[in-house]
Amino acid sequence: MKITLKNFLFSISIIFMVTTVSLMILYFVMPIYYEHTKLNEVANEFNKITQQLNNEPLDRMKKKIDKEVLDRKEMITLIISDKKGKMIYPFTSDDGESFNIQVREGDTVENVGTSDGMNVQLTRADRNNGKTMKHEIKDNQGNEYYLLGIYSLQPVSDASKILLQIYPVLLLIDFLIGGVAAYFYSRFSTKRIKELSIATNQMLSLDHTIKCEIKGRDELATLAQDINQLDHTLLMTIDALKAEVAKVEEIERSKAEFMRVTSHELKTPITSLMGIIDGMIYNVGKFKDREHYLEVCKEILQQQTDMIQNVLTVSKLDMISIEEQENELFSLKEVIEAKLKTFILLAEVTHVELIVHLEECELEGDKEEVGKVIDNLLSNALRYTRQDGRIELFLNQQTLIIENEATKVLTKNELSQIFEPFYRPDFSRNRDTGGSGLGLFIVKQILDKQGWNFSFKELEGERMCFSIYFDTDRMIL
Template sequence: MMNKLKLFSKTYIFTMGIISVIILISNVLIYLALPKVYVNNKQKEADKIIEDLIEQVNKSDNKESFKIAKNFAEKYNIQVLLTIGDEKRVFQGLHKVDIYVNEEEITENSLIIPNLSGENIIESFDDENGEIFGQYININNLSIIKSRDFKKSNDVNGSAKIVMDLESFTETRDIILKILPYSIFISLLIALIASYIYARKITTPIKEICDVTKKMENLNKEAFCEVKTEDEIGILAANVNSLYENLLNTIVSLEEEIKNVSESEKIKVDFLRSASHELKTPLMSMYIMIENMLYDIGKYKNHYIYLEKCKDIVSELSKMVQEILDTSKLNIINNKNESVLDLGSLVQKNIEPYKLIAKSKKINIKMNLKESFNIKVDEKLFTKAISNIISNAVNYTDEGKEIRIYIKDKKLIIENDCKPISEEHLAHIFEAFYRVDFDRNKSSGGNGLGLYIVQQILKMYNLDYSFKSILTGMSFEVDFN
């Protein structure tokens, strides 16, 4: 049954139950312990009174001693029986009782009230006929008796007995018994209210956290647990916030990863489609030439010329297939063989094969690599990227113009003088097999994979890059910052 209750109800019932049990036990213990505690206190008080009485009597003569006994009786509202030598006197306090003395019969140990805690207490000392034996002390109420013998300085023996009335205790106990139900009722009522306030105070923050987690379940990005305290509940709220923030970040990362995978798959499909198209055209051309040569149709009778052309086409296809294979490998490289290299030396090494081509086109290559710095890359991959950029610059630079290669502010910049490419073409320049309109005839030998490969390699190293038009032509920048 309790398992089906809400946290507030459980906390309220549990707290109320504990407080109620404590209240009941406390009231019962107070009622049961009151007689013993009260009697013990009165006994200690009686011991002190009789000790003080004997102390003062010892310092005084007989006449003065009886005056002192009278004063004690009136001051403490007790009965005092003082014996000095053969003289015996009884003094009563404000409460009058009949006192008869028979010192031989009355002893402290004989005056014990049955069924009550504490010693030296009597209720009555009548005989079975209700008459007094000689001079007994007749006490009608619950009382404590204390007796002490003493010897004065003049060697006169004496004794003192005091009787302390406990009638007020009986009245107090009866009053407590009467008000006990009211006390318990009021205490339980207060406990009822206190338990409600406590349960509400404890469960409200937890309920708020539950409400927020419901919003979090629906991935509400505005959901947030307000941290109001530094206790365990506050720590719980902070932990929930941290956990939810990590969850949202993970979801965003997964969404980005899914998006990247989708884009990657799309790129692969587009790449294969483009590759098929690029391979299809020269293959079809070669197929037509071979077929015409087989049937000795027209000019194709001269097999030598067209076999040479077929050879050139096969050579180009071989290069293209190799480029396609190299490009496809970039997507599955997991372990890069990285090493620390000097960027300037790497550029200098890659420019050498293109100097002869540049010279044949009367292209002037200017280099400023003074601000060179070290980079940690896979030499084979990065050589491919730089080589493709330089090859692109040499192939498309106008005859007799200039190529400028320099390093500045941790950027590798390669500029070449040529006809600037329009923004329309620049938007697609890094797509596989894409060539600008004026180069569709492949006169330069390009297959449209160069910049695509450069892009894939630079992305692997998370390097920023740009290919843009400048006043004199085009500029390719790789930012190593």
Template sequence: MKFTNRVSLRMRITLLAGAILLLCSLILTMTASYNARTQFINIELANPQQAKEPYRAIEESRLPTVGIAPNTTLSPAVTQAKDNFDTTIIIILVIVSVLGMGLVYIVAGRSLDPIHELSKAISTITEHELKKRIPHVGRKDEVGVLAHSFNIMLDRLEKSFLKQKRFSANVAHELKTPLAIIHAGTQVLHMEKNPSKSEYEETLAITEKNVKRLMAVVDDLMNLYDEKEGFETTSICLKDMFETICSELHPHFEEKQIVTELHCELHNVKGYEALLYRAFFNLIENAAKYNKIGGKIHIKAMEINGVGQISISDTGNGIYSDELLQIFEPFYRVNKSRSRKTGGVGLGLSIVKTIIEKHGWKITVDSTFGQGSVFTISGIEGQINSKRSSII
């Protein structure tokens, strides 16, 4: 196995094809030799007067001849012709095998040329040139399929690198802003010769506020990229959880005169209550933040084809269709200025998606700009209860 790993693919193909060619040639040679001997003996038997003296008995021949009497003898001329035939056919066997292996080596080299070109093209692509693609125009063979697969992989890598760059830039931006404010406050105190108590208190208040903001960002990042898969699940009453969340967000609803309707058919679900509470809280809070004055929020928990589904819809501004695939990315904000005013940093929906997927569920969003959005969580296994609706 180690030897074959050191041999090139071209040579391995040549050796394999040569072995098959040699085996087939040996079979043909042995068959031809056996048939020739039989024919020589038949000719000898058909002309017995030509046999001057016994030369060689048939039982001394290398291969047995079926249907020939054991006391049959061959003339020297026939024996010499048979030997010449055997020698000639062996020489032809060697020549054909050598020429065949040579042709296989040449053809294999030409067949592998596109793979070598593909390898060279791939080796020139670095992390700084992920926009380059491997040309495979007009190729419908395996090499073309392989090049197409590599291009698909490069597309994914490019998107992944772009996401990482955006993520790094957004993290730096979110951390830089509060740090700059803290730094500015301390610089002001240093510039003052005799700062007053009120100036100290104001600087401390600003520092504390921004430190809390930094801690919140760090906590969210830790929750977002927590690799811990397993967690303890309990039976959670959805109706009670949604009523508690709506009660906590009631001041926001009153401020914007939002009406919340709860329609719960699912009595309970299995999950980690603290994580699910945060996920649903973020979704309902967003539905309130980005809703219009006098709008509505509709929370549904129902069974569809034996599987539980939760949907949270609002009558807000909605989201453009080209942004729907990006809203779950860390630090992505549909409206950056509006998110700044509401205190968001763009991690809420990313955390929601992570929590939902850790439970083995799936979250999707459907939105029409100017009409509102619907976030749907599906794949839930829960206990069905009688239909219960309420206005909160």
């Protein structure tokens, strides 16, 4: 059953029940309430008259009673008698003598009569419904009298019967009016719910432009805002997951490419090594000089050992997540000073001037991996600095800079590929001078994991500059 129909049936049922209960309450309560109200009015009126007549001359009492009768016209019939029950006002016998009455407060009119059994003729009281009230009063001379008030209430039973007769008509009218009101209310109350349902169904298309446009300050408007927020969060999460999936796919492609290139890089030297060994075994041509080619084989194996070690390093970097890496607080100045002991000797041998400016710099990270970065950067700087050239190393709390006077400045195309695995510029294809091509690739992997920005660019005077920014908010220019 649709919610509009449910709301309509519920509303019309409530209206029917409320109308029925209201009419029933009116039917049973109205007579009781009417009698209670009228009795209070009569009692108040009788008390007021008693106060007005008290301590007045008897003649003045009669005149006031006449005036009260004329003013009220109905409601209370007033009688004055002496303490013995003799009627003083207004009833007398046909021969002019007064009647004696015996009446108690609260007696019905049927009980009001003369002392000799004659009935009193009441002109303003309904004999079937009248009741009495009685108060003592005094005139101005101190004589005591009884003031008797006889009152009657109009019956409401007829009104109740009429109400019972018109009840079906009233119920039908209320049902019709309530039905129309319930119909429009149910349509209006479910309109925004339908709009909300349509909007949520449209959100299944993952369209960023679809929103629940529900105005107001009630619970439905709040629900619409919550749905919009939920939709926005879900879309952002989906976009983040897509980006993560794309990143993972790219990493997988990179790994596959890395393995392909690694296989090629390992295969070529091994093939050469096998050829040299075969030549030495069969004493072919120049390979008869076994001592020389044994040294060549050793160099090739050493290069392959270094390459395999670098490949293992790359694999280790891929396996260890940021959360798993062993971070510690260390002094980068001390790490560099420990590495410089070897590179200072190499610089003297290769006739390269090494200038060092070190300030204290404490960092939190993987000390061993940062040491590998320093090793690779200094090795590259020495390898690609011209003879009698200069290498300058600067360190402060925010930045590490290594500048060198390069044998050849890298082009923009070469700089864009320099961090790819096994990439060597055209001028360094020789393994003796160009290395394995994994050094800067490893540097990039470590710096990315540490979250440090870096740059590699050309400077004036045929110099190359590698900079690491430990302040992660700093932009690379």
